[in-house]
Amino acid sequence: MNPARLLRWEAMLALVLVLEIVVFSSLSPYFLSVDTLSDATFNFTERALIALPLALLIIAGEIDISVAAIIALASVAMGLAAGQGVGTPGLAAIGLGTGLAAGAINGALVTVGRVPSIVATIGTMTLFRGAAYAVLGDRVLKDYPPSFATFGQGYLAGPVSIELALFVVFSLAFGLFLHRTRWGRAVYAIGANPVASRFAGVAVDRYRFVLFAVTGLFCGLAAVLLTSRLGSTRPSIAQGWELEIISMVILGGVSVWGGKGSIVGVVLAALVFGLVTFGLGLMNIPGIVMSIFTGALLILVVAIPALLSRRR
Amino acid sequence: MSAGVLRGFSDTGRRDLAFGVLTLLLFGAVVAVFPGFASPRNVAGLLDDTSILVMLALGQMLVILVRGVDLSVAANLALCGMLAALFNRAYPGAGVLPAVLLAAGAGTLLGACNGLLVWKLRLPPIVVTLGTMSVYRGVIYLLSRGEWVNENEMSREFLAFPRGTFLGLTTLSWLAIVIAALFVVALRRTRVARDLYAAGGNPEAAAYSGIDAGRMQFLAYTICGAIAGLAGCLWVSRFAVAYTDIALGFELQVIAACLIGGVAIAGGVGSAVGVVLGCVFIGIIRSSLPLVGISPFWQMFINGAVILVAVLLSARRREHPRTVLESA
Numbered sequence: 001m002n003p004a005r006l007l008r009w010e011a012m013l014a015l016v017l018v019l020e021i022v023v024f025s026s027l028s029p030y031f032l033s034v035d036t037l038s039d040a041t042f043n044f045t046e047r048a049l050i051a052l053p054l055a056l057l058i059i060a061g062e063i064d065i066s067v068a069a070i071i072a073l074a075s076v077a078m079g080l081a082a083g084q085g086v087g088t089p090g091l092a093a094i095g096l097g098t099g100l101a102a103g104a105i106n107g108a109l110v111t112v113g114r115v116p117s118i119v120a121t122i123g124t125m126t127l128f129r130g131a132a133y134a135v136l137g138d139r140v141l142k143d144y145p146p147s148f149a150t151f152g153q154g155y156l157a158g159p160v161s162i163e164l165a166l167f168v169v170f171s172l173a174f175g176l177f178l179h180r181t182r183w184g185r186a187v188y189a190i191g192a193n194p195v196a197s198r199f200a201g202v203a204v205d206r207y208r209f210v211l212f213a214v215t216g217l218f219c220g221l222a223a224v225l226l227t228s229r230l231g232s233t234r235p236s237i238a239q240g241w242e243l244e245i246i247s248m249v250i251l252g253g254v255s256v257w258g259g260k261g262s263i264v265g266v267v268l269a270a271l272v273f274g275l276v277t278f279g280l281g282l283m284n285i286p287g288i289v290m291s292i293f294t295g296a297l298l299i300l301v302v303a304i305p306a307l308l309s310r311r312r
Numbered sequence: 313m314s315a316g317v318l319r320g321f322s323d324t325g326r327r328d329l330a331f332g333v334l335t336l337l338l339f340g341a342v343v344a345v346f347p348g349f350a351s352p353r354n355v356a357g358l359l360d361d362t363s364i365l366v367m368l369a370l371g372q373m374l375v376i377l378v379r380g381v382d383l384s385v386a387a388n389l390a391l392c393g394m395l396a397a398l399f400n401r402a403y404p405g406a407g408v409l410p411a412v413l414l415a416a417g418a419g420t421l422l423g424a425c426n427g428l429l430v431w432k433l434r435l436p437p438i439v440v441t442l443g444t445m446s447v448y449r450g451v452i453y454l455l456s457r458g459e460w461v462n463e464n465e466m467s468r469e470f471l472a473f474p475r476g477t478f479l480g481l482t483t484l485s486w487l488a489i490v491i492a493a494l495f496v497v498a499l500r501r502t503r504v505a506r507d508l509y510a511a512g513g514n515p516e517a518a519a520y521s522g523i524d525a526g527r528m529q530f531l532a533y534t535i536c537g538a539i540a541g542l543a544g545c546l547w548v549s550r551f552a553v554a555y556t557d558i559a560l561g562f563e564l565q566v567i568a569a570c571l572i573g574g575v576a577i578a579g580g581v582g583s584a585v586g587v588v589l590g591c592v593f594i595g596i597i598r599s600s601l602p603l604v605g606i607s608p609f610w611q612m613f614i615n616g617a618v619i620l621v622a623v624l625l626s627a628r629r630r631e632h633p634r635t636v637l638e639s640a
Binding site for chain 1: 343346429433434435436437438439440442443444445446447449450451453454556564567568571577578607609610612613614615617618620621623624627
């Protein structure tokens with residue numbers, strides 16, 4: 001994808017975003033207030049935080065379907081630790097550590113075990129989610145200390161929540177990494193042609209491993225934020241999120257075949273996505289009906305370029 | 313005949329044999345501790361419990377053989393099951409056959425949707441079926457308005473259909489046995505099956521020999537969908553309830569059964585016998601968990617562990633000693 005086309009895709013996303021704001025503010029008089037918009041950000045920040053590293057992973061030609069299951073695993077680990085009286089900083093460390101470890105397992109399966117990432121992460125998705133169910137069964141964990149609520153419910157300044165601030169900071173960091181560093185260029189190269197990259201001296205497997213581990217780490221971060229926001233852990237936490245997170249990345253213009261995509265696109269897609277779900281929520285449309293929208297959108301977004309290229 | 317014997321000693325055949333022995337050992341181990349496990353009644357029950365998994369896994373195998381994956385099978389099953397239940401509620405006098413045909417027909421269409429998207433637009437199967445999975449689930453909610461169809465709203469013959477027994481086995485078991493037998497024979501003896509393996513094993517070479525790999529993909533998704541639709545009707549009448557979330561996450565068990573049964577995710581490798589054994593293996597674990605005193609909540613975890621072991625082993629097997637550089 002050349003820069004001109006990339007720009008066009010992102011311009012289109014920006015246009016959709018503006019359209020959404022216009023439509024929703026005309027449908028609901030409460031939409032265009034700072035408080036509402038601030039609330040709306042909670043709808044996507046946790047997912048979008050995972051979409052950032054997942055975008056890099058997909059650009060590098062891999063995929064991770066286990067992201068939502070890692071959230072469940074990390075949340076259960078935190079819940080159990082909270083039951084033992086671990087304090088807030090310890091809980092956050094356990095959440096992040098569990099995510100990192102789970103991501104490292106994915107990375108090891110793909111780089112050392114030489115298992116294709118789709119199969120490996122279908123396996124670990126079942127394993128991690130299964131572990132959450134095995135440990136919790138039908139119980140709920142909610143012995144979190146009051147101060148733990150800060151991460152998911154606190155505000156940094158005015159209407160800017162901690163979640164939103166984290167998302168902004170990490171968007172910039174990932175954008176700079178991918179588009180301005182040598183390592184970012186290597187990620188594109190690996191996705192475009194792993195064999196050529198290896199011949200060019202890129203440590204392909206090391207990149208893959210680190211990308212899986214970082215994706216896991218951000219799932220851990222999302223687990224901290226989500227658990228803190230909900231105040232409880234069930235084994236079904238974040239069920240189906242993998243679909244929404246992958247949709248965000250693909251909607252952002254990242255090619256499922258690897259080698260193409262930008263962080264600006266992913267960030268815009270996250271905003272588009274978050275506003276749509278929030279707007280539909282304002283109109284009292286149940287989540288399961290939204291899933292029709294999410295699924296159709298995912299297929300449409302990959303189908304449009306395919307249809308366009310068939311024309312030529 | 314000699315070709316048949318040779319095929320018996322092929323890589324896949326050897327694996328099936330080894331895995332069959334392993335499954336027997338597992339069964340033997342459970343029986344050694346709990347002799348009642350081998351009683352004819354329990355074995356018939358085990359077969360009945362595993363039947364739907366066997367049907368779905370055979371359909372899924374076709375899709376994986378042509379380098380795809382169908383994550384939407386469980387949603388397809390649930391949607392068609394709901395259709396059958398709603399039909400039965402609206403026309404209780406119409407009998408069972410129209411409901412079965414309706415479910416199987418709808419499933420065929422849903423599968424064909426997946427197949428068309430993969431074939432005509434060349435979209436990645438995982439993205440397509442992840443998308444249709446959530447669309448199909450959403451549609452169930454719209455159809456049923458979020459309500460359940462309960463046992464008392466289903467006609468007696470609809471409920472009796474999978475439960476009827478013949479020679480000690482249920483209709484459901486017999487259906488699975490017939491479908492499995494059809495698969496075993498068809499995959500070994502028909503030309504279209506040979507084309508299917510060829511299209512999955514090496515699409516380019518297949519194209520040069522006049523096989524349309526895309527068509528084979530379409531066929532695989534369509535058959536997989538048809539089986540899912542049929543299974544949906546059976547599921548709903550067997551468990552006597554239909555709601556939006558039935559069989560939620562069951563696609564993972566289906567894929568697990570295929571991977572355990574030796575179907576290679578890279579396509580082109582797998583046998584019906586192996587897949588059936590994979591299902592039986594999962595079934596034995598599932599039904600022995602309560603005996604050993606392990607909570608059924610462990611089932612998913614064990615499935616995940618077994619999938620990982622199976623794929624790690626098959627990745628090892630493929631590794632070529634002379635490979636200098638991974639073809640990534």
